[in-house]
Amino acid sequence: MKREYRQLPACLDSYFNVYLANVRGISKNTRGAYRDAFMQFFKFLSKHTDTPIDKLTFKHVTKDNVLEFLNHLESDKGNSARTRNHRFISIRSFICYMMQCDPANMKQWSDIAQIPKKREHKRVIDYLTKDGIDLLLKQPDYSTDKGLRDYVMLTLMYETATRVQEIIDLTPSTISYNSPCSVTITGKGDKERRVFISEDLAGPLKKYTEIHSLDAPGAEHKPLFYNYWHQKLSSTAITKIIRKYADTARAQRADLIPANVHPHMFRHSKAMHLLQAGLDLIHIRDFLGHVSIQTTEIYARADAKAREEAFSRMQAKIDDGAKTRDWEHDSELEEFLKNLC
Numbered sequence: 001m002k003r004e005y006r007q008l009p010a011c012l013d014s015y016f017n018v019y020l021a022n023v024r025g026i027s028k029n030t031r032g033a034y035r036d037a038f039m040q041f042f043k044f045l046s047k048h049t050d051t052p053i054d055k056l057t058f059k060h061v062t063k064d065n066v067l068e069f070l071n072h073l074e075s076d077k078g079n080s081a082r083t084r085n086h087r088f089i090s091i092r093s094f095i096c097y098m099m100q101c102d103p104a105n106m107k108q109w110s111d112i113a114q115i116p117k118k119r120e121h122k123r124v125i126d127y128l129t130k131d132g133i134d135l136l137l138k139q140p141d142y143s144t145d146k147g148l149r150d151y152v153m154l155t156l157m158y159e160t161a162t163r164v165q166e167i168i169d170l171t172p173s174t175i176s177y178n179s180p181c182s183v184t185i186t187g188k189g190d191k192e193r194r195v196f197i198s199e200d201l202a203g204p205l206k207k208y209t210e211i212h213s214l215d216a217p218g219a220e221h222k223p224l225f226y227n228y229w230h231q232k233l234s235s236t237a238i239t240k241i242i243r244k245y246a247d248t249a250r251a252q253r254a255d256l257i258p259a260n261v262h263p264h265m266f267r268h269s270k271a272m273h274l275l276q277a278g279l280d281l282i283h284i285r286d287f288l289g290h291v292s293i294q295t296t297e298i299y300a301r302a303d304a305k306a307r308e309e310a311f312s313r314m315q316a317k318i319d320d321g322a323k324t325r326d327w328e329h330d331s332e333l334e335e336f337l338k339n340l341c
Contacts, residue, residue, distance in 0.1 A: 005058040027190045037090035044069045063111040081118040127268040132256035139245035152208045153225050160195040161270035164235045164263035173220040187289040271299045
């Protein structure tokens with residue numbers, strides 16, 4: 001019997017604009033990441049099945065084709081297992097949505113949803129030493145407009161440990177010059193965190209906003225860092241800026257600047273420096289905007305000495321804050337447990 005499918009474009013529209021945006025409340029950035037994954041997937045499907053993109057239907061969205069796409073990401077695109085898994089999570093989320101909307105084809109959706117994630121190698125935390133960061137931040141010539149922008153942006157990335165998308169999304173309205181100066185950062189899941197910055201950065205930041213009239217009425221929601229067309233800088237543009245200064249810094253001290261310096265390295269570096277300075281993991285978690293302490297623990301594992309000290313401090317903090325209670329001698333609890341049997 002010939003299968004009947006719902007219209008793929010209509011389902012995608014409902015999935016992105018109703019389900020993700022309204023029902024799930026998924027942030028715009030996450031929806032953008034899902035969109036990019038589908039763009040790659042459909043381009044691959046079009047070529048793999050010799051079908052124009054606008055002619056693709058759900059009959060092309062099979063377990064075998066999804067597996068071929070995931071293998072293509074690793075073998076042809078050179079993506080890591082981690083990136084492969086992220087792309088698959090985007091697709092599987094849509095497939096789970098289709099399980100609710102199109103139960104008639106449940107087996108097809110179930111077969112795709114049950115594709116296992118690929119085992120990822122343990123992440124290596126690449127970061128710059130404090131001397132390396134200091135050297136790199138000395139490279140922009142902030143006597144020029146572009147040099148000032150680059151200095152403020154890179155220093156802000158380090159001091160606040162922002163993700164690259166978080167720095168892209170900053171606007172003048174996110175800055176508070178009340179002493180001490182602070183920046184409100186919107187992270188994953190639209191979760192906001194307020195981060196204080198040093199006086200050494202507050203001065204150049206204020207100068208930068210004044211020069212570019214970003215402190216004028218009506219400019220509150222313009223991009224804080226923008227390109228020639230006054231549009232947000234892209235992550236690619238920020239990466240190029242970082243690599244330019246990394247190259248000049250490496251020419252001075254190759255031992256301090258590794259070959260591949262990327263935006264997220266600023267976040268890693270700040271986290272490691274906080275850990276090495278004695279800040280406990282719980283405070284670092286809040287500073288970085290992590291949901292779970294387990295995510296933050298990767299920094300402690302990256303440094304043997306810091307690992308031992310960090311876990312000792314965290315355990316002491318937990319022990320100090322916990323109320324000790326000998327439940328075995330608590331008659332109320334003891335009676336409750338007995339009644340369970």
